[in-house]
Amino acid sequence: MSSEGLLKITDPSVMRALAHPARIAIMDHLSATGEDATATECAEMVGLSPSATSYHLRALAKAGLIEDAPSRGDGRERVWRARTRGWSLEVGPDGGSEARAAESAVAGVFLAQGDERVRRWLSRSSQETTQWFDAALMSEFGIVITADELTALTDKMAELLEPYKVSQRQEVPADARRVTCQIRAVPVD
Secondary structure, three states, X not given: OOOOOEEEEOOHHHHHHHOOHHHHHHHHHHHHHXXXXXXXXXXXXXXXXXXXXXXXXXXXXXXXXXXXXXXXXXXXXXXXXXXXXXXXXXXXXXXXXXXXXXXXXXXXXXXXXXXXXXXXXXXXXXXXXXXXXXXXXOOOOOOOOOHHXXXXXXXXXXXXXXXXXXXXXXXXXXXXXXXOOOOOOOOOO
């Protein structure tokens, strides 16, 4: 783990443990908010039964991504917490076929979840306030850029977004909402 609390995942078995929408949602909640949660609380968040959610929590614990948190009282409920404030997959171009397949599985879940968030926004956007409707952005920019320039650009974008990340924001204004910010920058054929 780096000094910023970002876990760099290189192990294909850990990647496979993440490759499920419920597990990514649980990790997102536990790591981004820093809050501890029970299976019942996580179940409400991911829309599964507490027993199904317990199964996913145990799989994340087995992969070393979450751990038991201190009990909240009588110890009858198991409380979980993330072992890191964020994570990234680090396979690289020389990663073996097993690691590449595991990375692809996790990426597929991320893409599907991101697309679904945008679809939900579109279905309710006409009911939003003008301020939020106008603030939202969906755009695609065709650019011509070198690999070095793209690296510099994405580094600057990440730097701009850093203070607004759920895990970094200290004092949240009363009118703030959680927003998904999806930036996809990949070469096209």
